[in-house]
Amino acid sequence: MLKYTVKRVLLAVVTVFIISAITFFAMNAIPGGPFAKEKAPDPAVQAALEARFNLDKPVHQQFFIYLRNLLHGDFGVSLKTGRDISQIISEKFAVSAKLGGMAALWAVVLGLILGSVAALCRNRWPDRLIIFLTTLFVSVPSFILATILLLVFALTLKWVGVFDANNPNYVLPVISLMLYPMSYITRLTKSSMLDVLGQDYIRTARAKGVRDSLVIFKHALRNALIPVITYVGPMVAYILTGSMVVETVFTIGGLGTEFVRSINNQDYPLIMATTIFLAVLMVIATLLSDLVYKLVDPRITFD
Amino acid sequence: MNEPLLQVKNLCTSFNVDSGEVRAVNGISFNLDKGKVLGIVGESGSGKSVTAYSIMRILVEPGRITGGQILFNGEDIVKYSEKQMRQFRGKRVSIIFQDPMTSLNPVYTIGNQLREAILLHTDRNREQANARAMEMLQLVGVNEPEKRLKQYPHELSGGMRQRVMIAMALACEPDILIADEPTTALDVTIQAQILELMQSLQKKMGMAIIMITHDLGVIADMCDEIIVMYAGRICERGTADEIFYNPRHEYTKGLLRSIPRLETGHARLIPIAGSPVDLTNMPKGCAFASRCDNCMKICLSEQPEELDINDFHKASCWMNVKQVYDEAAAEKEAESK
Amino acid sequence: MTYNADKLPKKNLLSLQIDVSKFEKASDAEKAQHETMRESTTFFRDGMRKLRRNPLAMISLVVLICLVLTIVIVPMFYPYSYEQMITVNGKRDKTAKNLAPFTYSKNEQKAIDEGQKIFPHIFGTDELCRDYFIRVLYGARVSLAVGLFASLIVLVIGLLYGSISGYFGGKVDMVMMRIVDIIYSLPDTLMVVLLSVVMNQVLGNALKGSIVSKIGPNMISLFVVFGVLYWVGMARLVRGQILSIKNNEYVLAARAMGAKPGRIIRKHILPNCMSVIIISVALQIPSAIFTESFLSFIGLGVQAPMPSLGSLANAARGGMQSYPYKMVFPAVIICLIVLSFNLLGDGLRDAFDPKLRR
Numbered sequence: 001m002l003k004y005t006v007k008r009v010l011l012a013v014v015t016v017f018i019i020s021a022i023t024f025f026a027m028n029a030i031p032g033g034p035f036a037k038e039k040a041p042d043p044a045v046q047a048a049l050e051a052r053f054n055l056d057k058p059v060h061q062q063f064f065i066y067l068r069n070l071l072h073g074d075f076g077v078s079l080k081t082g083r084d085i086s087q088i089i090s091e092k093f094a095v096s097a098k099l100g101g102m103a104a105l106w107a108v109v110l111g112l113i114l115g116s117v118a119a120l121c122r123n124r125w126p127d128r129l130i131i132f133l134t135t136l137f138v139s140v141p142s143f144i145l146a147t148i149l150l151l152v153f154a155l156t157l158k159w160v161g162v163f164d165a166n167n168p169n170y171v172l173p174v175i176s177l178m179l180y181p182m183s184y185i186t187r188l189t190k191s192s193m194l195d196v197l198g199q200d201y202i203r204t205a206r207a208k209g210v211r212d213s214l215v216i217f218k219h220a221l222r223n224a225l226i227p228v229i230t231y232v233g234p235m236v237a238y239i240l241t242g243s244m245v246v247e248t249v250f251t252i253g254g255l256g257t258e259f260v261r262s263i264n265n266q267d268y269p270l271i272m273a274t275t276i277f278l279a280v281l282m283v284i285a286t287l288l289s290d291l292v293y294k295l296v297d298p299r300i301t302f303d
Numbered sequence: 304m305n306e307p308l309l310q311v312k313n314l315c316t317s318f319n320v321d322s323g324e325v326r327a328v329n330g331i332s333f334n335l336d337k338g339k340v341l342g343i344v345g346e347s348g349s350g351k352s353v354t355a356y357s358i359m360r361i362l363v364e365p366g367r368i369t370g371g372q373i374l375f376n377g378e379d380i381v382k383y384s385e386k387q388m389r390q391f392r393g394k395r396v397s398i399i400f401q402d403p404m405t406s407l408n409p410v411y412t413i414g415n416q417l418r419e420a421i422l423l424h425t426d427r428n429r430e431q432a433n434a435r436a437m438e439m440l441q442l443v444g445v446n447e448p449e450k451r452l453k454q455y456p457h458e459l460s461g462g463m464r465q466r467v468m469i470a471m472a473l474a475c476e477p478d479i480l481i482a483d484e485p486t487t488a489l490d491v492t493i494q495a496q497i498l499e500l501m502q503s504l505q506k507k508m509g510m511a512i513i514m515i516t517h518d519l520g521v522i523a524d525m526c527d528e529i530i531v532m533y534a535g536r537i538c539e540r541g542t543a544d545e546i547f548y549n550p551r552h553e554y555t556k557g558l559l560r561s562i563p564r565l566e567t568g569h570a571r572l573i574p575i576a577g578s579p580v581d582l583t584n585m586p587k588g589c590a591f592a593s594r595c596d597n598c599m600k601i602c603l604s605e606q607p608e609e610l611d612i613n614d615f616h617k618a619s620c621w622m623n624v625k626q627v628y629d630e631a632a633a634e635k636e637a638e639s640k
Numbered sequence: 641m642t643y644n645a646d647k648l649p650k651k652n653l654l655s656l657q658i659d660v661s662k663f664e665k666a667s668d669a670e671k672a673q674h675e676t677m678r679e680s681t682t683f684f685r686d687g688m689r690k691l692r693r694n695p696l697a698m699i700s701l702v703v704l705i706c707l708v709l710t711i712v713i714v715p716m717f718y719p720y721s722y723e724q725m726i727t728v729n730g731k732r733d734k735t736a737k738n739l740a741p742f743t744y745s746k747n748e749q750k751a752i753d754e755g756q757k758i759f760p761h762i763f764g765t766d767e768l769c770r771d772y773f774i775r776v777l778y779g780a781r782v783s784l785a786v787g788l789f790a791s792l793i794v795l796v797i798g799l800l801y802g803s804i805s806g807y808f809g810g811k812v813d814m815v816m817m818r819i820v821d822i823i824y825s826l827p828d829t830l831m832v833v834l835l836s837v838v839m840n841q842v843l844g845n846a847l848k849g850s851i852v853s854k855i856g857p858n859m860i861s862l863f864v865v866f867g868v869l870y871w872v873g874m875a876r877l878v879r880g881q882i883l884s885i886k887n888n889e890y891v892l893a894a895r896a897m898g899a900k901p902g903r904i905i906r907k908h909i910l911p912n913c914m915s916v917i918i919i920s921v922a923l924q925i926p927s928a929i930f931t932e933s934f935l936s937f938i939g940l941g942v943q944a945p946m947p948s949l950g951s952l953a954n955a956a957r958g959g960m961q962s963y964p965y966k967m968v969f970p971a972v973i974i975c976l977i978v979l980s981f982n983l984l985g986d987g988l989r990d991a992f993d994p995k996l997r998r
Contacts, residue, residue, distance in 0.1 A: 015825045022831070026838040135986075139926070139979035141933040144953050144971045151960055151967075198363075200405040206361045208420045208471070209393035212385075222410050241829040245937055249957070260938045263837055275834050282827040297410070592666075601662035603670060625663045 004294060012287045019279040020070070024063050027272050075273035080265050085273045088258060093277075096247065096254035100239045102170060103177035107235065111182045112228070115189020116221065122194065131190070134183035142242050146176035146249040168252075177246045181235045188231055193224040229293045233286030240278050306377055307334035308478060308511055309358070314371035316350075316357045323583040327353040329535035330371065335479065340505065340512045342526035342543070344519055344558065346575075348582070350535040351515045352401075355481045358513075359398055360388050394424040397472035401484040403464035407456035413440075414452030417471050424475040439470035442507075444500060462493035469500065473508060480505075481513045486521060498525065520562050523547065531555050534580050534590035537609075541616030551618035553595045589621065597622060687915070690991035697987025700980035707977065711781045719759045720771035722778040723945040728758075732769070738963055739765040763969050767959070776969050779947040783929050784977065786859065786948065790866040790928035791921050797867060798874025799917070805875065806882030807905075817879070820872045828869050832931060835868070836861045836940040858940050862932060870924075877920055881913035915992035922985035926978040933974060949974040 057065070069076070075085035118130040137145075149172050153159045161169040196202065197220055205219045206212075244256035251257070255274065262270040316328040328350040335341050343351045356362045358373055360380065372379045380391060400406045408416060417436035421427055427435060433452070440448035443466040456464060465485060472480055482501065486494035502525055505512055514522050522529065522543070529546045531539040531554065539552040550556045557575040577594035580586060586593070592602040599621055607619045610627075691697055720726060726736045728747040736745035741764045748758050763772035805816040839861030885891060891908050899907075933950025935941050941951040949970040956966035 011821070011825065015822065018822060019826060019831075022826075023834060026834060030838055030841045135982055136975075136979065139982055140971075140975050141930055141937075141950065141953075141978075143933070143937045143957075144967075144974065147953075147957055147960060147967060148971070151964065155961060200400055200402060201408040203361055203363075204400065204406045204468070204471075205408065205419075207359055207392055207398045209389045209391070209423050210419065211389055219408050219411075223408070226410075237827050237829065241827075241833075241934075245934065248937075263833070264939050266837075271834070271837060275830055279827050279830055282830070283825065286825065598666045599663050600666050600670070603666055604662075621663070628663070 001294065005291060008287055008290055012283050015283050016276075016280055019283075020067060020276050021063065023272050023275050023279075024066055025059070027268050028059060028062075030268065070273075070276065075277075076269040078262075078270045079267045080262075080270075085270055088270070089255065089274065089277055092253065092255040092258045095252060096240075096243050096256055099170060099173055099177065099247070099252065099254060100236075100243055102174045103239055103242075104181070104235060106174060107178045107181035107185060107239075108228075108232075110178075111185025112189050112225075114182070115186040116193055116216070116224075118186065118190040119193035119197065119224075120216065127190075130186060134186045137179040137183040142176060142180060143245045143249055145179065146173070146246050149176055150249060173246050173250045173252060176249070177239060177242050180242065181231075181238055184235075185228060185231060188228055189224060192227045193220060196220045196223045199223070226293065226297050229289055229296060232289035232292075233282070236285035237282040240281060308337045308376065309335040310372070310374040311354075311358070312372040312374065314354065314357060314373060315369045316353050316362065316366060317369045319365045320583070325582045326535050326585060327366070327582060328357060329585070331532070331535070331537050332371075333530055333537070333540065335511050335513065337478070338505075338509050338511055339527045340514060340525055342514045342516065342522035342529040343532060344516060344522065344529060345532035346517055346558075348534075349532040351517075351532055352483050353535075354532075355398060355483050355513065355515055358481065359392055359396060361392070361398075390424070393420055393472075393477070394475050395477055396479040396481060397475070397477040398481040398483060399465070399468045399472050399485050402488045403461055403468050404488065406468055407464055409456055411455075412452065413454055413456065413459070413467055417452070417467070417474060420471050421474050435474060436470075439474050440467070442473075442504070443467070443470045445470070461489055462496065465489060465493075465497055466500065469497075469504070473504065473510070476508060477510055479511045479513065481515070483515045484517065485514075487516070487518075494521070501525075518562070519547075519558055531558065534585070535582065536590060536619070538591065538620065539616075539618040541612070541618075545612070545616040549612070549616065551612050551616065551623055552591075552620040553597055553622060554591045554620075555618075557594075589619075599625065683911075687991040691987055694987040694990065696983045697991075700983040700987070703976060703980045704984065707780065707973075707980075708784070711777050711784070715774060715777055715781075718774050718777075720761075720774050722770065722774045722947060725769040726761075726765065726771060729756075734769060736761075736765050736769040738767055738959070740963075741965060745769075764963075764965065766955075766966065772966065772969065775947045776949070776952060776973060779949040779952045779970055780973050780977070782942055782946060782948040783932060783950065783974065786862065786932045787925040787929040787977075787981075790863060790870070790931075791924040793863060793867045794871045794874050794924055795917070795921050797871035799878055801871065802875035802878025803882055806879035806886070809883075813879070817876075820875055823869060823872045824876070826869065829931070829934070831869055832862070832865045832935065833938065833940065835865045836935055839864060840940060857943070858935065859942055861940075862935060866928065866931075870928075874917075874920060874924075877916065878913065881916055882909055885909050885912050915988070919985055919989045919993065922981060922988055926981040926985075929974065929978055929981075949977075 066076075073086050075089065077083060078085055078088060081088075114130050114134070118127040121127045140148075154161065154172060160171050202215060202219055205215045210219070240256075243254060244260050246252070247254040247256035248260050255278075259271070259274045259278075261267075262274065310332075311334075312332050313330050314328055314332070315326065315330055318325040318327055331350075331354065333341070343354065345351050353362070353366070356366070357368050358380075360368070360383075362368070368381055371381070373381050375391070375395060380388070383391060407413070414433065414436055417439065418429070418432045421432040421435050422429070425432075425435075436452060437448045440451055445451050445463060445466050451459070451463075451467075456467075459467065469485075480501075485501070486497050489497060498521065501512065501514075514526060516522055524543070526543050529541065529543055530537055531546065531552065533554050539546065539550065539555045541549075546555060547559065550559055554575075557573075560573040561575060575594060580590050580593070586603075587606070588604050589595070589598075589602045589607050592598045595602065602621050605621075607621045607624070609617050609619045610623050611617055612623065715722075726733045726745070726748075728745075728751050731747075733745055733747045735747050739745060739761055741762060742760050743764065744752060744758065744760075745765075752758055761771050761773065763776055766772050766775065801816065801820075805813045805820075836858060840857050843857035843860055885908065888908075891904060894904055894908055929949075932941065932948060933953070936948055936950030937954045941954070942948045944951075952970040953967055953974065956963065956970070960967055
């Protein structure tokens with residue numbers, strides 16, 4: 001296990017390094033980008049940039065200086081506002097984390113329940129209904145879904161309050177963000193549950209005289225959960241990118257909105273820092289879900 | 304004579320699939336007495352396993368028992384409620400499966416799974432159940448039982464796992480143990496060990512065994528009675544000696560020709576030509592007819608009935624009728640002369 | 641069925657009046673006739689039969705075919721253009737702004753009153769006085785083309801890379817797969833956004849005036865990103881398929897009988913991984929359409945005035961309360977396309993994926 005963990009952590013570190021490199025050098029390639037000397041948006045900002053990024057040095061040295069600064073929590077300053085980016089990220093991410101955390105929790109809980117129900121009622125109406133709805137949910141782009149929810153439930157029917165900073169109502173944003181991963185988990189749980197229910201050890205349990213409910217909860221569910229764990233990494237990635245859409249639609253001042261705004265403003269240091277920050281989160285989530293996967297499934301040998 | 308422990312009467316089990324109704328078991332009847340060993344032989348798809356699952360009532364969708372009775376001590380378990388059935392499974396009748404590699408739940412320890420069976424059917428508390436589990440492991444010849452209880456199935460070899468399965472099946476001292484091809488997935492050397500173990504356990508604990516296999520050699524010296532199945536029907540039954548030395552059904556003869564024997568020396572093994580019939584579309588007459596070397600016209604149109612060969616032997620083959628008929632005709636001729 | 645033979649003394653058998661001729665040996669022909677043979681089907685035919693029985697997949701297929709026919713044929717004779725304002729009597733009609741479906745502007749109404757025939761605006765018009773129906777049609781064209789083309793890129797690169805890696809195995813495979821592992825671990829959507837931002841700037845200048853500039857640097861960068869990032873899933877799939885098939889007994893048997901590698905690939909490997917690859921492509925298309933609409937949303941989509949379903953829906957968000965239909969039309973079509981591909985892909989998988997067959 002230790003060996004695997006070390007290997008996996010190393011891969012994650014390499015990935016983060018590669019992402020940082022891609023991000024940095026890509027940004028460097030932009031003509032008129034943040035590091036082009038001739039296009040100074042503002043002499044003060046330009047001076048700050050020069051000082052921070054040591055623009056007189058060769059590009060690869062600049063990259064390592066940038067990396068070192070990142071490790072010290074120094075993400076640079078925003079081109080537009082001149083604010084410290086690490087401050088922006090820590091402030092905005094608190095909002096995004098709350099939204100994303102709730103969405104992830106609901107997605108997992110509802111997905112597992114619906115998936116199990118669908119598997120147990122196979123080919124009967126609950127199964128068909130659940131599969132129909134989840135197929136529908138994965139077929140609607142998130143911004144359209146969010147907009148429709150906003151239009152119907154908040155603006156037309158007025159069942160739910162519109163999100164505003166003083167009186168944040170997370171119901172619709174969480175639903176918009178949750179439906180896709182929930183549908184995915186539902187389908188994953190269903191197929192994995194059906195797979196497990198066909199296994200020989202389920203027959204063994206039934207032959208022992210174990211009651212059906214216990215066969216499902218003790219013998220099937222735990223095995224069926226294992227593939228779902230591997231989805232946690234991709235789910236975090238989905239929720240982080242999805243929050244860009246949902247936050248913008250509901251005008252929630254989170255990191256997602258900030259990222260979209262930075263793209264439209266061509267605020268390159270902010271794009272760069274946010275990209276690296278989000279990527280690191282995604283890599284960590286994948287790493288954790290991989291490690292937990294190995295822990296939960298005793299069959300896997302640690303080579 | 305006492306009532307048999309288990310009486311299967313005209314059992315029919317079908318699977319409804321896309322292409323129609325598959326009659327996996329098509330009206331079979333047999334009895335099993337206390338402490339006896341019954342062998343069921345047949346090739347893949349002949350309905351052996353389905354018979355076993357029907358007795359345990361652990362058929363999975365879309366399989367179901369469509370007719371007949373299964374009497375255990377005179378009570379029809381086909382009519383049992385699911386709750387009664389739970390007390391029946393594992394307690395009165397236990398089963399071990401073909402593939403020990405997949406028959407144990409990978410995410411629970413051996414101890415957990417053994418205890419589960421014991422706690423379900425006896426009044427023992429956790430500690431007593433643990434002691435019983437250890438005792439059972441010792442009984443089936445698993446070394447270091449204490450350590451094994453804490454291990455996961457994947458840490459054990461195939462033979463060990465099958466021993467665990469046997470321990471689990473016998474933990475509640477069932478009256479009948481069904482062994483569904485218990486050695487097929489194992490190495491030849493392990494096969495012999497497991498069979499020996501089952502025989503010795505049978506002597507010690509006195510349960511009846513239904514031994515299901517496609518390998519006649521496996522059950523030769525173990526069974527009191529052997530049933531040969533083909534296409535969901537019983538084609539021949541009798542004592543092991545009768546079946547082996549006096550086979551009276553063309554299919555049994557074919558089976559016997561296809562197993563290697565020492566006394567035949569280097570003679571070539573003769574396979575049975577063709578493949579099993581389509582169970583969704585059973586032909587008229589004898590199901591084996593199209594693969595039979597001695598097939599007669601009547602075999603194609605009428606189903607043969609079961610005929611007593613002697614007190615210990617019955618077979619359903621028109622050849623026997625023909626033989627009787629020929630003999631009688633010859634006798635008559637002799638009389639008239 | 642079974643009757644007790646005890647009750648039937650042997651000699652009584654003669655009284656059963658059994659026709660002696662029935663005991664004659666049956667001929668092979670009679671035996672062959674006896675058993676109604678199972679209808680033999682090929683893998684493909686069996687799969688098609690299953691697919692035809694799947695109503696959702698068939699409906700999806702019909703919907704997709706109708707959609708494709710509509711977006712190909714209708715623009716040929718449709719009187720309005722997706723990029724130009726509506727004109728009445730050769731003059732730009734500035735009153736035709738934000739019309740509701742099937743309504744006419746003041747100028748058009750006047751023209752109709754004068755006896756002219758004017759083709760109705762089926763979906764109304766947008767805020768730049770352009771016919772919305774044709775814009776949605778073009779949007780669907782662009783979105784579908786993006787989906788198909790991106791999937792094609794993924795297919796070609798993935799197929800080549802995966803089959804080379806899988807077929808040669810050994811060290812080549814190891815190195816190639818480590819590269820795949822690393823690309824696989826990159827968060828794709830983020831990288832798409834990042835690369836789009838960069839390529840948008842880099843390509844924007846380089847492409848000016850060339851033919852591809854009409855598609856816009858964003859689309860080019862989307863394709864490049866697909867070509868760089870998204871093929872790894874396909875490559876893994878193809879490699880896995882080839883590896884598992886390569887070691888199958890029937891391939892070993894073919895090899896043992898002296899079949900050449902070309903024949904093995906053609907006869908054994910390709911037909912067996914074809915179904916899995918087709919399914920994966922069918923499911924890749926909606927994911928590419930999704931990515932495009934996501935990029936449109938954050939302002940990195942197709943170049944105006946070229947519409948895509950994503951950019952139309954996104955543009956409609958502004959006036960959503962006043963003109964909800966502008967949101968509804970592209971949204972419904974995008975969902976219809978994605979849903980159809982998803983259902984069709986699921987249907988194909990159920991019908992053709994050998995792993996699901998028991």
